[in-house]
Amino acid sequence: MYSGWNSIYRKIIGGKAMGTYLYCVLPFIAWVASGVLKFLVNYLRSGKDAFRLVGNGGFPSTHTTILSSMVMTIGFHEGFNTPMFGIGMAILTIVIIDATGLRRTVGKHAKMLNKHISSEEEKLRERQGHHWHEIFGGLMLGTVIGYVAHLIMVFLP
Template sequence: MLKDVWKQVQFLFSSPTFLACIFSWFLAQFLKTLIKLFAGKVHSLKELVELLIWRTGGMPSSHSALVACLSTCIGITAGVDSEVFVLSFCFCMVTVRDAVGVRRANGMQANMINRIGNLLKDQGLVQEYKNLKEVQGHSPMEVLVGCILGFFVGIGFLVL
């Protein structure tokens, strides 16, 4: 049983599609970190590590890079006429739409609610207000660059 699990893990980490997807995500996060670092928007080592590993938003979109890379790799290996490519492409479109639309709108709404809550607190109309987390979505350009990055990483891993 444990031997079978180990074989599956080995297969996963030797899969060019998996490796391409992980690489595209890390590359996007690295580029995002470099851009923020050179723009003077990184103020601590903790913030630098968060940017490299976890933080969302910014140029380029790592989520978009990953799903575009996945669709590209599946399109190359299984063909664009396969059902699994259609699935990956639809998954890509939902992820891109979420990155540029829903998460961005949620962040803008949270920002406005925080402003209202703090204003009410300052005026003494509410005793306590805890700010909502303002999730940062992506601009269309950040998503487009992420998709282009993922596309070329997928080609680089499977064609070149």
């Protein structure tokens, strides 16, 4: 006897909770969402150069989006007072500090080195780190993705 879509859904995922799988694919979903948004922002700003500008640096921060989506999913679904959320926040803080500090410094060094590279040699990528508004954009996008992931886990247990 046919018992509906929920039965088919359970057979497809082997009776496991949707959240188990969602935690595994969430980084990829966040990476794609951030990349698409970054491309659109670059296209609106630079037109044909949009493909060249996608990569490290820019709005939104992909690293921040990926990690904040995971951390916020844990917070929304498991609780904001859990050890896993605290560990996630610590790692997210390290990623943000790295993006605004170390990686921006690497970009500044690349700019200085490019002045000394001859025109035939491949130049170093100068846009590496992030400004605070790019980090904030990554945090906001990650929060939205995390909340949607939480809703999926609630309504498709």
